[in-house]
Amino acid sequence: MEAIKLAITGGRVIDPAQGIDRVADVLISDGVIQEITEGSSGDVPSGFESLDASGKIVSPxxxxxxxxxxxxxxxxxxxxxxxxxxxxxxxxxxxxxxxxxxxxxxxxxxxxxxxxxxxxxxxxxxxxxxxxxxxxxxxxxxxxxxxxxxxxxxxxxxxxxxxxxxxxxxxxxxxxxxxxxxxxxxxxxxxxxxxxxxxxxxxxxxxxxxxxxxxxxxxxxxxxxxxxxxxxxxxxxxxxxxxxxxxxxxxxxxxxxxxxxxxxxxxxxxxxxxxxxxxxxxxxxxxxxxxxxxxxxxxxxxxxxxxxxxxxxxxxxxxxxxxxxxxxxxxxxxxxxxxxxxxxxxxxxxxxxxxxxxxxxxxxxxxxxxxxxxxxxxxxRKDLGSLKKGFSADVTIIDPGATWIVEPEKFESKSMNSPLGGVQLTGRVVTTIYQGETVFELPVEASVGSGAGK
Ligand SMILES: [Zn+2]
Missing domain, CATH: 3.20.20.140 (Metal-dependent hydrolases)
Known part of the structure; x- marks a missing residue:
């Protein structure tokens, strides 16, 4: 199987373990973090798929x-x-x-x-x-x-x-x-x-x-x-x-x-x-x-x-x-x-x-x-929770401007026992990547009200 190479581009990368908070690209290959670039040029290295994260926060x-x-x-x-x-x-x-x-x-x-x-x-x-x-x-x-x-x-x-x-x-x-x-x-x-x-x-x-x-x-x-x-x-x-x-x-x-x-x-x-x-x-x-x-x-x-x-x-x-x-x-x-x-x-x-x-x-x-x-x-005491080179490519992408209403009946969880049902929240996880693979992606229709691109 061909190794997945992914470039998460243009997001605000916040990685507290490395003191990083800047707009950059995160490069992933073989399920691990390859690099956080200095800035974001808009160029995607050859062989990489790209995921546009502009306007988003890219977190471990x-x-x-x-x-x-x-x-x-x-x-x-x-x-x-x-x-x-x-x-x-x-x-x-x-x-x-x-x-x-x-x-x-x-x-x-x-x-x-x-x-x-x-x-x-x-x-x-x-x-x-x-x-x-x-x-x-x-x-x-x-x-x-x-x-x-x-x-x-x-x-x-x-x-x-x-x-x-x-x-x-x-x-x-x-x-x-x-x-x-x-x-x-x-x-x-x-x-x-x-x-x-x-x-x-x-x-x-x-x-x-x-x-x-x-x-x-x-x-x-x-x-x-x-x-x-x-x-x-x-x-x-x-x-x-x-x-x-x-x-x-x-x-x-x-x-x-x-x-x-x-x-x-x-x-x-x-x-x-x-x-x-x-x-x-x-x-x-x-x-x-x-x-x-x-x-x-x-x-x-x-x-x-x-x-x-x-x-x-x-x-x-x-x-x-x-x-x-x-x-x-x-x-x-x-x-x-x-x-x-x-x-x-x-x-x-x-x-x-x-x-x-x-x-x-x-x-x-x-x-x-x-x-x-x-x-x-x-x-x-594990090599987790950071986007350091060689760490497992576990990445969470957040839309800080998205507003959404909590609907417990739509939870992935089997249960719905949240006091936040019907409450409007701001800031939403839109993509979760685990070991280089996307394990959650917010459906487009659910992002209505998103502040992305504002
Ligand atoms: Zn307890």
Whole structure:
């Protein structure tokens, strides 16, 4: 087969790992990056197909450290096939699969199965995460060495916190030997005490049981101290409270080996979204209230916490954005707020939802792209998330002027549980290239309203 040679021409190439932000051509051959040219002359080298990216942003393919693919075991919510297609649609070329599947990814056999099927059927790269404890039950450590040999990129019981302090200490201590991070779902269930959203004025007004922000903060603080004790690498998932940020800052200043992620929804939505009016606060609570698509763990916080995580991401205290893509079937959400499952469907709206923060000047485009590319790649310690010569040709092309309405019923994901249905977003992934091959291209009719060429 003839090798595919592709020249992506005339786009604004932003590659934070190399400090590049200029109009240039990106040349791809044999599935790897060959070169980023100095400028863009309009000439396409002979033998290359060309893809016009003028007016667009050309970014390294996005890397998601936190994805729930639900496969094996809950294939009615998502599969490796639909989840990786949703990822490609959202501009992701690598996703890390959380192990809370059925069976749990707590043995090499289950991890091997996910890796094999993802390689055969996945649209993009899937890197597995192994469980911290057997069955994610928090009682007995998983075979961490065996899981490391099977290729996991870290360990997590995500969905469940590791409640037992000493088990957490042991997990951190063993993780040092295999040099992989521990990712603990930081939530003190006893403090949550049945809360279904973040405690505060909105919960009170809606008559919903609220969980205090301290349910997260105390466990983040514990984990940071145990990481310090063991010298292990800790990665804090979906950080969402001011208190967690204070603890994170002090740990980083003390040299604790810690990184942290924040989700697109904690950056852009607050607890007022539970009113079901896209963040508006009604004079009288209306029938739209109790929008179960806003139920997520950790819960959407108040405005103050939301603004704090945005600032922390912008300055780099929070290292990266990760989606916590958590697809759920309609039956998990068409019920009361108390009964509804936790989780938001994120992959396909991730970039555009956060791009709003660039538009309002809260974060730079370079920092946003870094937090989706070289940032997570650095935590993975893999040659990903950059357009360096010889790296896998994983490229995401964005139309920064495109406006579009989120239509969950059209998601590539099997599920539709997004609170952003009907919301207009600006900035859209138009092409995703994985290992030199186009795995997603926005159909032309869908680009109506595009700002390209303006
Ligand atoms: Zn979690």
């Amino acid at each position: 393919g996005f890397v998601d450290l936190h994805t729930h693919l639900r496969d094996p075991g809950q294939e009615w919510k998502e599969t490796i096939v639909t989840g990786t297609r949703a990822a490609a649609y959202g501009g992701f070329t690598t996703v890390c699969a959380m192990p809370n599947t059925d069976p749990v990814q707590d043995s090499a056999a289950v991890v091997d199965d996910v890796v094999r099927r993802a390689g055969a059927d996945g649209a993009i790269r899937v890197l597995p995460i192994g469980a911290i404890s057997i069955g994610q039950k928090g009682k007995q450590l998983s075979p961490m060495g065996e899981l490391a040999d099977a290729g996991v990129i870290g360990f997590s019981d995500d969905g469940n916190p590791v409640t037992d302090d000493n088990l957490m200490r042991q997990a951190l201590a063993y993780s040092v030997d295999v040099d992989l991070p521990i990712i603990n779902h930081a939530e003190d269930k006893k403090l949550v005490a049945g809360g279904v959203m973040s405690a505060g004025a909105v919960a009170t007004r809606l008559g919903l049981p609220g969980a205090p922000v301290e349910a997260e903060t105390v466990m983040v603080a514990r984990d940071l101290h145990l990481a310090d004790l063991t010298g292990a690498r800790l990665h804090v998932p979906h950080i969402s409270t001011l208190g967690s940020l204070v603890a994170l800052r002090s740990a980083k200043e003390c040299g604790v080996d810690v990184t942290a992620e924040v989700t697109p929804h904690h950056l852009t939505l607050n607890d007022e979204w539970v009113y079901g009016l896209n963040g508006d606060v009604p004079a009288v609570v209306s029938v739209e209230a109790y929008d179960t698509n806003t139920k997520v763990n950790p819960p959407l916080r108040s405005r103050e916490h939301k603004e704090a995580v945005v600032e922390a991401l912008s300055e780099g205290l929070i290292d990266i954005i990760a989606t916590d893509h958590a697809p759920h079937a309609a039956t998990d959400k068409v019920c009361t707020y108390n009964e509804a499952a936790h989780g938001i469907n994120v992959l396909e709206t991730a970039f555009a939802s956060v791009f709003g923060l660039v538009e309002t000047g809260k974060i730079s485009i370079q920092r946003l792209i870094e937090s989706l590319t070289s940032g997570p790649a650095a935590i993975l």
